[in-house]
Amino acid sequence: MSDSHQTITYLDHGATSWPKPPGVQEALALAVSELGGSPGRGHYGLAMRTTRAVHSVRRGVARFLGVAADRQVLFQPGCTQALNLVLFGLLEEGDRVVATSVEHNAVARPLNVLGARGVEVDVLDTDSQGLLDIDDLEQALKRPAKVVVCQHAGNLSGAIQPIKEAARIAHDAGALLVVDGAQAGGHLEVDCSELGVDAWACSGHKGLLGPTGIAVLYLSKGCQPRELVVGGTGSASSELPTQPTELPERYEAGTPNTPGILGLGAAVDWLVENAVNHRERERLLTRRLHEGLLELGFRVIGPPVDAPRVPIVAATYAGLDAGRMAAALDREFGVAVRSGLHCAPWAHRTFGTLETGALRFGLGYGNDADDVDCALAACASLLGDLT
Amino acid sequence: MTSRQLRPFVVFGFSTTHDALDAESLLEDMGIDVVPIPAPAELGKLCGIGLRVEPDQADRAGIYLQRAEIVVVGRVNIEDF
Numbered sequence: 164m165s166d167s168h169q170t171i172t173y174l175d176h177g178a179t180s181w182p183k184p185p186g187v188q189e190a191l192a193l194a195v196s197e198l199g200g201s202p203g204r205g206h207y208g209l210a211m212r213t214t215r216a217v218h219s220v221r222r223g224v225a226r227f228l229g230v231a232a233d234r235q236v237l238f239q240p241g242c243t244q245a246l247n248l249v250l251f252g253l254l255e256e257g258d259r260v261v262a263t264s265v266e267h268n269a270v271a272r273p274l275n276v277l278g279a280r281g282v283e284v285d286v287l288d289t290d291s292q293g294l295l296d297i298d299d300l301e302q303a304l305k306r307p308a309k310v311v312v313c314q315h316a317g318n319l320s321g322a323i324q325p326i327k328e329a330a331r332i333a334h335d336a337g338a339l340l341v342v343d344g345a346q347a348g349g350h351l352e353v354d355c356s357e358l359g360v361d362a363w364a365c366s367g368h369k370g371l372l373g374p375t376g377i378a379v380l381y382l383s384k385g386c387q388p389r390e391l392v393v394g395g396t397g398s399a400s401s402e403l404p405t406q407p408t409e410l411p412e413r414y415e416a417g418t419p420n421t422p423g424i425l426g427l428g429a430a431v432d433w434l435v436e437n438a439v440n441h442r443e444r445e446r447l448l449t450r451r452l453h454e455g456l457l458e459l460g461f462r463v464i465g466p467p468v469d470a471p472r473v474p475i476v477a478a479t480y481a482g483l484d485a486g487r488m489a490a491a492l493d494r495e496f497g498v499a500v501r502s503g504l505h506c507a508p509w510a511h512r513t514f515g516t517l518e519t520g521a522l523r524f525g526l527g528y529g530n531d532a533d534d535v536d537c538a539l540a541a542c543a544s545l546l547g548d549l550t
Numbered sequence: 551m552t553s554r555q556l557r558p559f560v561v562f563g564f565s566t567t568h569d570a571l572d573a574e575s576l577l578e579d580m581g582i583d584v585v586p587i588p589a590p591a592e593l594g595k596l597c598g599i600g601l602r603v604e605p606d607q608a609d610r611a612g613i614y615l616q617r618a619e620i621v622v623v624g625r626v627n628i629e630d631f
Contacts, residue, residue: 203567206588206599218571234568398566400597409566 171497172534177318177346177475177525178501179368179375184437184528186429191374194422202419203397203412217419220428221411227431228363229354230381234410237380238424242345243269244391245364245380248414249341250274250312252388256281259308261338263295264288265510267318270343274312289513292466293320297328304336311340315347315363319510319523320465321449321472323351330359339386345369348379349434350445350473350527361386367423370473372430372528377423382410392416441528445474448526448535452476455539456524459546464514464521474526477505480546485522488545496541500524556629560608561600562615563593563624570599573620580614582607592626602630 173181200210202217217238225233239245250273254260262274264286278284285308287299295313304311311333316323326342333340339361347353349370355363360383367377382388393406394416407413434441453468453476461478479485489502501523504511511517524538564570570586577584582603589600603611608625615622 206586211586214567215571215574218568218575221568234566396567398598402594407566409568411568412566 169497170493170499172537173499174524174526174530174534174538175499175501176369176527176530177505177523179366180370180372180527182529183374183426184372184430184433186433187373187426190425190429191422194425198421198425201397202421204395204418213421216428217421217424220424220431223428223435224379224431227435228348228379228381229356229358231356232384235382235384237382237411237414238419239364239378239380239414240376240420242343242364242366242378245378246270246341246343247273248380248391249362249364249382249386249388250277250310251391253310253339253341253386254282257283258310259283259285259306260310260312261285261287261300261303261308262312263314263324264513265293265317265320265322265507266312266314267343267345267510268506268508269345270312270314271507271509286509289322292470293317293322293464293510293513294466295324295329297325297332300329301332301336304332304338308336308338311338313340313342315342315344315353316351316473316475317465317510318346318475319477319505319507319514319521321346321475321477322465323347323471323473326358326360330361333361334359341386346473346475349430349438350442352438352442355381355383362388367427367430370527371427372434373427374423377420377427379427380414382414390414390416445526445530448530448532449474449476451532452524452526452535452538455535456542459539459542461522461542464516475523476526477521477523479516479519479521483546485520488522488542491545492538492541496537496544498538498541500538554631556631558605559602559628559630560605560611561587561590561593561602561626561628562611562622563589563600563626564598565621565623567599569620570601572618573601573615573622576614576618576620577601577603577611580610582611582614584611587630590626590628592628593624602628 200213344365348365367373368375396412485502492498
């Protein structure tokens with residue numbers, strides 16, 4: 164094994180959060196020790212206690228996301244699956260979809276497949292910070308489109324998109340707004356009702372601080388994609404040969420992921436109590452890191468240091484391979500960061516880094532100023548060795 | 551050994567587990583004794599959760615459910631233990 168050294172400084176929260184806040188580990192354990200019944204599939208005490216626990220988490224997540232009708236919050240196996248459900252379920256041959264040029268592969272790849280199936284895919288270039296230009300969207304929607312799909316925050320740039328304005332413009336043009344919220348949930352205050360989004364998907368394990376294998380999908384009443392998966396729901400087996408139409412069952416065929424859901428619930432409970440301080444801490448650390456990288460001579464992708472961003476700072480250094488730098492940071496300093504294309508070739512093409520990739524620092528729960536300073540000192544040391 | 555006797559109850563049926571849980575939570579909050587049971591065949595459903603209530607609380611329960619806009623797909627009288 165060549166990776167036996169210890170990670171001291173974890174700065175890859177853009178990929179997944181680690182460690183998890185108090186309560187998550189305990190909830191996972193509870194799910195396999197005491198709440199091991201099958202949710203929605205049985206009336207005996209163990210099953211009902213498990214069913215109620217899942218129901219309670221749905222209510223909590225709905226409140227956290229500003230959703231009044233908690234049945235419109237769906238549990239999915241991942242944000243990618245959730246976005247696949249919405250995009251493949253809404254779009255068919257002859258439809259038109261408008262996307263931005265900074266979408267993650269969770270959106271880009273489904274759109275590429277849909278494009279090959281006869282869906283017209285129009286990709287709008289963002290500005291140099293990675294932000295959707297609302298005027299460009301308005302212009303693009305002078306021709307009818309069924310769906311506008313946009314990230315909430317950039318997984319490369321950290322830029323926060325004007326979602327509320329995009330929803331208004333999309334609706335004025337008769338389109339639905341589908342939002343990839345993977346990098347926004349937990350890091351930003353999200354009120355789906357206030358934003359006016361039609362679909363909003365988010366990983367449970369990134370900024371929401373839950374375990375992997377669980378995601379949240381909000382669907383407005385007007386957004387009813389075809390099901391991607393059909394099957395058992397624990398209900399209506401005697402009456403319906405096909406999938407129930409009621410939410411959440413319609414989109415939750417198969418046995419729910421109880422550990423994932425309960426772990427997510429514990430994480431959201433923690434966020435409800437701590438989000439204000441947590442987000443302020445993230446903001447300060449992100450600025451410290453951003454400024455430090457600029458001082459070292461890095462080019463930072465995305466918005467300038469004074470502009471809002473989620474706690475992601477991706478950077479390049481002229482003439483330096485990001486992959487080698489990431490490996491050296493890990494090997495020599497125990498600093499975990501992500502190089503490569505971050506599953507976002509569209510975004511890297513937009514920022515001119517498709518051929519080089521970038522070094523991405525993702526901050527989050529558990530990080531402190533020492534982590535940032537350690538990473539910056541490590542970068543300085545590596546750069547010093549080169550000169 | 552205690553002898554058991556069947557006695558009357560009212561069961562409300564719902565189209566989804568989600569509705570049944572909303573109903574259970576609501577009725578408990580309103581002080582009504584609720585027992586989740588397998589949806590009885592009399593409801594035309596052999597899958598899902600029914601909520602069993604005492605007959606003298608059934609009308610009150612129905613009103614609460616209606617006010618909360620929880621859709622009840624059936625109400626039947628049964629005998630149960």
